[in-house]
Amino acid sequence: MIKYVILLFSISFIMQTKAQTDDEVIAKIGNIPVTRKEFIQRYEMIPQLDRQMKGITPQLKEEFLYGIIFEKLFAQAALEHRLDTVEITSYSIHEFEKMFVRDALYNKEVAEKAKGKAQQLLADYFSNATKVFARALYSPNEKEINNYSSLLSKGLPFDSLMVELPEQSKDTLAFEIGMEDESLERQIFSLPEHANTLPIHFEDGWYIYHIVKRYEPILAKSQGWESEYQQIKKVARRRAEREYFVKYMKQMFLNKKIEANGLLLKLSTDKIVLLLETKAAGKKDDKDKLYLSSEDFYTLEKSELADSLTKVFVKLGKKNIPLKSFIRFLNFENPGFTSSEKRDVLSLLSRKTREFIEREVLAEEGYKQKLDQTNEVKESLGIWKDFLLHQAMQGTFLDSAKVSDEEVAAYYAKRNSKKESPPLVNIIEILTNSLETVDTVLQKLKEGIDFKILAKQYSQRELTKENDGEFGLFPTTSFGEIGRIAGLLKIGEMYGPLKVPEGYSIFKLTDKKNSKFSTDEEFSMMKEKLKRDLAFNKLRSSIIQYSVELARKYGITINENLLKATPVTNLNSVIYRYIGFGGKITAVPMMTPFTDWVEEWKKVNTAP
Structure with a gap:
């Protein structure tokens, strides 16, 4: 003690x-x-x-x-x-707060209440095997599998039966706690070694499993038991929370009066399909998903759906939620569309509508419980609020980047008088608007996959598609932060992910040269490029x-x-x-x- x-x-x-x-x-x-x-x-x-x-x-x-x-x-x-009072900034901050309020509600009503159940499950798992090795006897016919089961129940050894059935697989299968099919898991793990299950039906036919060996690393404290313990602990928590989650959601939405405007959903679908069709034409692989950019959602708000944004999309009791809120929810979620077919787009937007409604109801409940005032929510929101405010403040500097024709002409004249040109660099770039793709690329780079192979597979920049992500030599004053950072790298070095307007950029410097000054380039040919460089x-x-x-x-x-x-x-x-x-x-x-x-x-x- x-x-x-x-x-x-x-x-x-x-x-x-x-x-x-x-x-x-x-x-x-x-x-x-x-x-x-x-x-x-x-x-x-x-x-x-x-x-x-x-x-x-x-x-x-x-x-x-x-x-x-x-x-x-x-x-x-x-x-x-007072940029926190500007509509888009205020909306963004509030959306993050709602999200953290929902998370706090989940912790209070589901995670905390499920802890006892999780401990109970954990104790059950630890008193049993955590991994079972078995062999399977298969038949597409119910009558035949029942005959096999009858023979086994009368004492015929499993191995002897398998000898009589040479077409059966001899492979040993491994089953672990945490299987998706919990019913099958219970049947497998409840049996001792050398026992057989009753016939179990699946889509492709009938199976009988013969238990070969039960593995109990945690009880035996054998090698690797600590990682096994953590894995089982996660399974117990996940299953316990799932049980309480289902109960809570049923209770929360019981007798809730909710209406969604189907016409606005179809209108949104039509407009999004038009945007996706242009992206579908450039798909490299049919498995690749299609994503809308922030600019696409801006287009939806400012032109395509401008006349409908204030119309009521969802009615939650006495609360009316406009279409604008749903479109911004989609922008925040950035779901991947499997195709630009209207049927597929409508199906995904319907699912997202359901999620949107659920999250609005849950956030409202969280505010009723004053969870927005908890330290948990305030701390989570604090970092994101500062980030959003700093972005808003940076946005106010865009006017300072406007360049007149006179300024460009003066910049050109000064450049010519000094006979100076910025260094030239060449990079291979992977541009994507998906953070999942960013993570995939980073992991593959760790594994040693060649950067150019990954660029060919994943990059979405139209300008460099023909060259598998390679830019060709360009001055470090071009392409904004990409050019500036590339100028600071050594050949062979990589940088990223860098947040750019089009998404996220990861690039590798492949060449760097001092450029020779030339007066052959006419001002009229260089004007737009110089204007972009000077603005940056x-x-x-x-x-x-x-x-x-x-x-x-x-x-x-x-x-x-x-x-x-x-x-x-x-x-x-x-x-x-x-x-x-x-x-x-x-x-x-x-x-x-x-x-x-x-x-x-x-x-x-x-x-x-």
Whole structure:
């Protein structure tokens, strides 16, 4: 008993110490802290190929921290400018809050209440085998399989029967706790070695299973029992939560009066089909799914469905939900369509309508229980709110990137007078708007698959499709952040995923050259390209200058010792957070650290 108390005290002490450590502030930007916990989560859960290649270094940790600091600076500025009240920003923040409220409701009403049942299941599993090896006797005919069963029940050895049936498979099958077919699992695992099941019917015929060996690694504490324990524990929790989930959903939607506007659903289907048809033409493989981009959803809102957005799409009792909310839900979910056929699109949108309704009802219940006021929800929302606010603040700089014809002409004249040209780079790129594809690519790169093979298979950029993702030489002033970052890489180095307007870009530098200045290029031929390059440079310069101003205004303090002492790992995978009652998001916002302002800030900050 004394040992048990001491053990509990030790665990409690360790947990308290860890909690205190996680809450330590690694940096402070004005009134906004960056805790050690947030830094570790975001560093480890945002994949970056350059970190994988260079390893964990103090410089990379510092650069990443400055990326978070940049986000917090702009988030504070956004609040000062009341950008949180702008319709699209306010809507986005509220949608994230609703999602975390639903998750908190699931934890309260399902996960917590299912813990007792999970412990009971776990005890049952541990008192039994966790893996069973068996052989199968098959027949497509019920009468024949019953004859086999009768012979076995009268004492005929299974092996002897199999000798008389040479066409039967001799393979040994492995069954584990956690099978999808729980009924079959119960029949298999309830039997001792050398026993036979009764005939079991499946779609392709009838089976009798003969138990060859029962495997009990947890009871025997044999090699690998710890991982087996964790796996069984997950199965018990999942099954217990599933049972309570079904009960809760039945109770929640009992006698609920819900109406969905079928005409608006069909109209939305027609408009989405038109957008998907253009994408279907460029499919490389029939198995590839079709995704709508943010620009596609913008088109739906601003033109295709503009006249219908305010119409009531769903009625939940006295609450009316407009079509606009459903379209934005689709934008957030970004479902993959198997084809552009109207029947398939309507089928998917019907399922999404059901999910949309369920989540609205559940969020409403969560707010009734005041779950939005819990620390759990506030902490989850905090990181995402800062991220969304910083995006909104960055969006206000787009006007500063507008370039007049006079400015382009002056830029061209200055370039000619100095006879300077930016370096040229060549990259192979994988562009995708699917984070699942990003994760697949990262895993295949880990396995050593050639980058160009992956680009040929996965890249969606129309411009480079003919060349399997290869750009050809282009100046580092082109293609925005892609060109700028490519100019900083060494040949053979990879970078990504980088968030770009079209989705996510992963690229590899294959060549770099100093370009020769030429006066042969006429201004009329270069004007549009120069305008894009100059606009990007103006935008970047404006953001750098404003970042420095904000850093001086709010003040930045960094606990250098804590930063150095904070251990991190390079997971380099896309990590998801699965939300209670359905849905998933990336575990943390997918931030591309912007640190170009830091050097200028340090100069200004140290100036007398």
